[in-house]
Amino acid sequence: MVFEKETRAVSPTHPPAAWIGGKRQLASRLVGMISAIPHVTYAEPFVGMGGVFFRRTAAPKSEVINDRNGEVVNLFRILQRHYPQFMDTLKFQITSRREFERLKACDPATLTDLERAGRFLYLQKLAFGGKVNxxxxxxxxxxPASFNLARLAPMLEEVHERLAGVILENLNWSVFLDRYDRAETLFYLDPPYFGSEDDYGKTLFSRDQFAALAKRLRGIRGRFILSINDVPEIRETFGGFALHEAKLTYSLSAGKATPARELIITNGLS
Structure with missing residues (x-):
């Protein structure tokens, strides 16, 4: 079945904060691949800080983003629906190691949704390497300090505008795939790297779920693009799909860089 490409142009923007595995180097290639596939619904089950979502230049009729991390979804919901009030909560925030440690130790369950979003954004902006755990x-x-409201405010306004009309979900990836799988859906998946499953939370994605994910993707009606690190276990697990190699350079804490390989996995994309 062929779908007419009905997309609107959107302005790419920066994700609101750093995120480990944020796909900055791969984004342009992934965006090009996404744009080449006609689809009515664009859906991301592992959106993180939206390293690919926010860098796209065209959007279809329907967009859905999802993450199991409730702090991510709360931040996007607040930016989408309560942007002016959110900016008021950030107005007097300073960059301070003591404030960072105070907020890190704070239980987000004790905060309002606005305070929760502010805490999460503050920690992600200032955490070394975009780490989540x-x-x-x-x-x-x-x-300069990473948390600078003078520079942050214009970018957050762009994020607020970009999220207009976007559906936000907080589901397990398998439930998300079941809910949005249609012949006209294109999924972009960015699961944790193999061997780094705990980097996003110990209970969010376990190693045995790679096999479950591959099995589920073999039965979907829509199309998908998945990016992940290139290791033998992933090549074996996702055998039978099209595997596209990507050579990258990872930055290290000492300021040096190391070569790296990733895979872009697809169904039916040449």
Whole structure:
């Protein structure tokens, strides 16, 4: 079945904060692949900070983004629906190691949704390397503070505008796939890297779910693009799909870089 491409142009913007595995280097290639596939619904089950979602230049009629991390979904919901009030909560926030540690130790369940979103954004902006678990206060001599409202406000306004009309979900990836799988759906999946499953939370995605994910993707009606690290276990698990190699460079804490390989996995995309 062929679907007419009915998309509107959208302005790419930066994700609201850093995120481990944020796909900055792969984004342009992935965006090109996404744009080449006609679809009515665009759906991301592992959106994170939206490293690909926000860098796209065209959008179909329907867009759905999802993450099991409730802090992610709460931030996007607040930015989508309560942007002015959210900016008021950030107005007097300062960059401080002591404030970082205070908020890190704070139980988000004790906060309002606005306070929760502010806490999460503050920690992600200042955490070294965009880490989600085991966060450390990130500071680099000779560079300005990462949490600077004068620079942050225009970008958050762009994120607010980009989220207009987008459906937000907080589901397990398998439930999300079941709910939105249609012949006209294109899924972009960015699961945790193999061997780094705990980086996003120990209970969110376990290693045995890679096999379950591959099995589920073999039966979907729609199309998918999945990006992940290139290791033998992934090649075996996702055998039978089209595997596209990507060579990248990962930055290290010492300022050096190391070569890396990733895979872009698809069904029926040449």
């Amino acid at each position: 085991g966060q450390n206060f990130g500071v680099s001599p000779g560079r």
